[in-house]
Every structure is written in C-alpha cells, then in structure tokens.
Amino acid sequence: MEHAWDFSAVFTNSYLLLIGLKNTIILAVVCLVLGLFFGLFVGAARYSTRIVFNWPATAFVEVFRNTPVLVQIMWFFFAFPIISPFDIDAFTAATLGLTLNTIAFSSEIYRAGIQSIHRGQWEAAKALGMNYTNQMRRIILPQAIRRMIPAFMNRAVELVKMTSLASVIAYGELMYQAKTISTIEFNPIEMYTSVALIFFVLIFPLTLFVQRLEIKSKGRG
Template sequence: MYNWDFGIVFSNWNVLGIGLLNTIKLAALCLVTGLSLGLLVGIARYSKRKIFNWPASIFVEVFRNTPVLVQIMWFFFALPILLQTQINAFSAAFLGLTMNTIAFSSEIFRGGIQSIAPGQWEAGKALGMTYVQQMQRVILPQAISRMIPAFTNRGVELVKMTTLASVIAFGELLHQAKTISTIYFNPIETYTVVALIFFVLIYPGTLLVRKLEKRADQ
C-alpha cells in the first residue's frame, strides 16, 4: 500500500505558486494577442483580394496543420540559429502558442463573419457604408456574439496547451512540478496536486462554454 504524503508538496507551495503564475501569464498573454491578431488574419482570409487572402491562408494552414509542440520546439531551437540571437523559453512558448491561437481564432472569426447573411452586408452597402463601416457597425457586432462560445473553448484549450512549454524548461506549472518530483521522488503527490490545480483553473471555463453554447442555441 502506497503511503501518501502531501506534506512535501505543500511545503514547496511557492515553487508551484511561481508555476501557476507563469501558466496564467503565458495563457493570458497568448489569448489576448492571439485573438486580436486572429481577427485581422480572419478578415484578411475572408477578403476577396489575393494580396490579403493568400498570405493569411498560408499562415493559417501552416500553423493549423503542425503540432503546437513542434512549433514551440522550432521557435526555441531553430529560430535562434536563423536569427543568430537568443530566444528565451518564455518567448518561444509565447510565439508557438500565439501563432497557433491566431490560426485557430482567425478561422472562428472567418466562420462567424461568413455566418452573417449577405443581406446584412447589402443593407449597409445600400446606405452608403464603406467596407470598414459595414464590418464595424453591422457584421462584427453580430458575428462576435455568435463566436463567444468558440473563443471561450479556445481559451480553455490554450490553458491546457501551456503545459507543452515544460519541454523547453519554461517554468510553468508542469515544469515546476517536475522539478519537485525529481528532487523528492514523489511524482504521485506532485502530479496529483498539479492535475487538481489545472482542474480548478479549467473547469469553470468548461462550464461557461456549456452555458454560452446553450444560450446560443436558443
């Protein structure tokens, strides 16, 4: 019978605390940057003009069809050599996760924009609105409210994906846990606590998605 001992984990709470803060910091920063740039890429992808459409499409396809882990590794190990500089673990993780969020959220934006009936564009156009005004005043306000469940979902996924940054030794929650468990040989307690922390962090988000989806259905 295994003798559970959470004492060591709790006495190292500050190590996990730093990890938790880093996890939140990374996820929040990637989410905000990813969503804002995702909007631009989404609009560019929706555009009929090839100079906007093509680069945006290539970007999205590249980052959607490669694993995030590979992207993070690439930004950490390959990009510094190409640029002849140092890139710290946080920046590499930030780049990888943000690019991925941009790619996915731009697809959500594009889908949301596409879901608005063509008559809405025409009504704006017939009033003499420019493309930007149609987008700003008519299309986005309607599209964004439809997209909120999908974005909340993306946020939840993003928090989970931050753990990938542990492979390049960024001190987020999982990496901090690994440190504790290597020193004290207590993987069971440490990873159990980490799992619980993630659950507490993520579950409200999942509940929120469910609620939003239900409301959207009505």
C-alpha cells in the first residue's frame, strides 16, 4: 500500500525531459507567433463588412473554435497527409493544428479590440487623409493592442497547455518524454507528478502576470 517515493529516475533522465521542455517551448512559440500574426488578418476580415472577406473568415473561425483542438491535430496528422502535396511529420501536424486554432481565437480578440475603439478615431484618421492600412496601423491598432494584451496572454497560457496534446501524435514534447520514461523506468507516479509540476512552474508565472495586468487595466478605467 505505502508507496516509497523515488525521484532518482526522474533526475537521471532529466536530459530527456529537458529535450521535451525545449520542444514544448519551440512548438508553443512558433504557434503563438504565427497565430498572432495571421490572426490579425483574419480578425480584420471578420471586422470587414465586405462579404468576400467576412464570410470565409467567419466560416474559418467557427470551424476552428467549435471543434476540439485534439481533433484538429489528429486530422492534420492522420487525414491531411492523404491529400497534402508535401510530407507531414508530427511537428508540422501539431503546428498546423495549434496555429490555425490560435489564429481563430486570436482573430476574435483582435476583432473585439478593434471594435472597442471609438468610431471617431477612424473618422479623425480619415480626415487626416490616411488610407485604410494607415488608419489601422497608426491609429486604431496602437490603441487597441494595449487593451488586448491580457487576452493574448491568456491565449499563450492556453497554448502552452495545448502543446501537451502533440504527445498523442508522438511529437517529443514534455508529456511524450514523460510517458516514454515512465514506461521504461516503471515510475509513473514520480514521472507524471514531476511533469505536472514542470508545467505548473512554466505557466503559473504567466497567469500571475495576466492577473496583474488585468487589475492594472481595470484601475485605468
């Protein structure tokens, strides 16, 4: 009954865990950068009143927001290669799934942020003779992005958690490494406890930071 905790195998395999941690961070960063970048365009398309932009963007966002992200990852790993002209490894499939998912969610943040800026700002920019791109880039986005930062940080937190799903398609991130080590060393208790702690240490500072930002922005009114 009484379990004798023994973390020694966790430490002797720590270089494998470090590789996993590195892969987790790479996947998260790549998907976050791509997701936030393309999310802006999808968000702008969603905000647009023109049907050619609005409808495809809306369809894309609804599909990716209303299906489980694990289904997306598995679709890109098992189904997509059949019709894809290029080879798809686990990293590519996970990146595709997580990036498209992040684009869908972040585009909604952009859209809400842009919407929250008063119409007068658009009109004032137009009155100065700016075209749409300049209005957006110089007047609207600089004001909107400040309001969006806490929401983006929340997305980043969610994204780091979601990278653990890539273990299902055998991408060697933290969770996958832990699974592998625990079957070799027969130490699931210590291994999974350690991994949960590593994720906690990785993510908790982020959530604290978000909370602080949120309190601060509320104080500003």
